[in-house]
Amino acid sequence: MPHSVLIIDDEEPIAWALRRAFEREKYRVEVAATAEDGLAKAKKNPPDVIFLDVRLPGMDGLTALNELKKVAPGAAVVVITAHGNLNTAVKAVEGGAFDYLAKPFDLAQALDAVKRALAQRGEETGGLRPPLAEVDNSPDAIIGRSPAMQTVFKRIALVAPTTACVLITGESGTGKELVARAVHANSPRRGKPLIAAHVAAYNPNLVESELFGHVKGAFTGAEKARDGLLKLADGGTVFLDELADIPLPVQAKLLRVLERQEVQPVGGSESQLVDVRIVSATHADLSTSVREGTFRHDLFFRLNVYPIHLPPLRDRRDDIPVLAEHFLRKFGVANPGAVPADTLAFLKARPWPGNVRELRNALEHAGIEARGAALRPEHFPEPSTATGPASTVERLRSLVAEWVREQVQAFGDREPTDLHLKLFDAVEPAVLDEVLRQVDGNRLVAARWLGLARATVRKLIRKYHPESAEPDGDE
Ligand SMILES: Nc1ncnc2c1ncn2[C@@H]1O[C@H](COP(=O)(O)OP(=O)(O)OP(=O)(O)O)[C@@H](O)[C@H]1O
Ligand SMILES: [Mg+2]
Structure with a gap:
């Protein structure tokens, strides 16, 4: 008997595209546009795999789950959603979803999910994890609607209920600490402490006693025995920030904690049992540190059981408007949605080398300057160059990637066509105009700069500026 898939989605183009892809694989496919209809169909013919949209008319997808x-x-059940947040992902995992796909996803991902689901069937199909109580992480809300952030939400939701070590990577200001807090807040340890160890801030000689504690008289100044952070976090989570800064001898001791769940205070001979989960973060490329011998590879593998990467803000510019609204609301701006379109465009175009932190600070600054009026580009501070902005080529590439995504979305169920030619049409006038400006309108020189025949340049001007084109044979 062929395998069967039930698609529950009210967005016709998506349901249609999925149906076509699955039928090509010879699956039996049914489609329902509401949760109610989907439930009826699932009851009548229980399918092997269900694709379930979250936002549906009537009963929502998570209730339907x-x-x-x-x-x-x-x-x-594979949950699919556009603009899901961390809560959506957490609920999907709690509800026993097999996987979680953020729209837009490509058909290859959908097919892969079905194949993995079918392969795993018969093993264990119940909920992935025992359900947790409702969590409200609003003070520490992680804002994002880009596909990249949807992936981050999904990964947090999947790993939070476990005790696995998580390694969070990303440039400075991308939200690593926020993600670490979310992992703890969504884990069964949430009633226990989350202790952050900002290793870079400690005196290197004291890192060891900060983490592991010390006994009385262990070193000059150690007048009393003191528990380390790992002991203080017993039952909870330790957030190790700036992993790369942990000295090698301390790394060896840390490995022992992970392997035997015990800590040995500085100067002491007795070990204490601790139950901690370790979530760590780094903005450095640890695999380089491992290669250079400044970070133990065995510790790296222990800590990196489950990586979560936060891409730089410039690679997920779709998040900028929602982040702006979020921060403005935090700063008490009365109507945070009312940022003028050109200001938003200005914000989206900036490179943000300091990532979300820089955006947040810039908005706070602009809110003060604007004194209640609409935010204008001139209210913002000069872009920071502290961490070095991405090169123009990088920014160009990421803009082109964004443009392709927009095109693909705009095409919905159809396949986009002529993307390459359309990109040309989109950028050619910018190249032409700027070159002409640089050479004071001299078409002969412009043709040389562009590496085109003069007649071609004329044709381009006629194409893009019919109003200003001179008749053939000028010059
Ligand atoms: N997705 C997000 N939604 C809301 N706030 C965010 C988000 N990402 C980052 N922030 C905010 O930006 C600031 C910087 O975030 P965070 O401290 O987590 O970054 P980090 O990656 O740990 O940076 P560093 O490497 O410099 O320590 C914080 O104020 C945080 O609340
Ligand atoms: Mg940090």
């Missing part, structure tokens, strides 16, 4: 688990307990 629980019901589907009752009527079709053997089905693997």
Whole structure:
């Protein structure tokens, strides 16, 4: 019997594209545009795999997830959503979803999810994790709507309920600490302490006693025994920030904690048992440190069981408007949604080498300058260059990538065509105009700069500026 897939999505183009892709694989496919209809169909013919949208008219997808688990307990459910947040991802995992795909996803990802679901069926199909209580992480909300952030949400949701070590990577200001807090807040340890160890801030000689504690008289000044951060976090989570700064001898001791769950205070001979989960972060490329011998590779592998990467803000510019609104609301701006379109465009175009932190500070600054009026580009501080902005080529590439994504989205169910030619049409006038400006309108020189025949330059001017084109044979 062919495998069967049920698609529950009210967005016709998506349902259509999925149906076509699955039918090509010879799956039996049914489509429902509402959760209610989907439940009825699942009850009648329990499918092997269900693709379930979150936002549906009537009953929403996450509510439907629980019901589907009752009527079709053997089905693997793949939750799909646009603009999901961390809560959506957490609920999907709690509800026993098999996977979570953020729209837009490509059909290859969808097919891969079905294949993995079918391969895993018969093993264990119940919920991935025991359900947790409702969590509200609003003070530490992680804002983002880009596909990259959707992936981050999904990864947090999947790893939070476990005790696995998490390594968070990303440039400065991308939200690593925020993610570490979310991992703890969504884990069963949330009632226990989350202790952050900002290793870079400690005196290197004291890192060891900060982490592991010391006994009385262990060194000059150690008048009393003191517990280290690992002991203080017992039952909870330790956030090790700036991993790369941990001295090698301390790394060896840390490995022992991970392997035996015990800490040995400085100067002491007795070990104490501790139960801690370690979430760490770095903006340095640790694999380089490992290669250079400044970071132990065995520790790296222990800590890097489950990596979560935060891309720089310039590679997820779709997040900028929602982040802006979030911060302005935090700063008490009355109507944070009312940022003029050209100001938003200005914000989206900046390179933000300091990432979300820089955006946040710039908005606070602009809010003060604007004194209640609409935010204008001139209210913002000069872009920071502290960490070195991405090169123009990098920015250009990331803009082109964004443009391709927009095109693909705009095409919905159809396949985009002529992307290459359309990109030309989109950028050619900019190249032409700027070159002409640089050479004071001299078409002969412009043709040389562009490496084009003069007649071609004339044709381009006629194409893009029909109003200003001179008749053929000028010059
Ligand atoms: N996605 C996000 N949503 C809301 N706030 C964010 C987000 N990402 C970062 N922030 C905010 O930006 C600031 C910097 O974030 P955070 O301290 O987590 O960055 P980091 O990656 O740890 O930086 P560093 O490497 O410099 O320590 C914080 O104020 C944080 O709340
Ligand atoms: Mg940090």
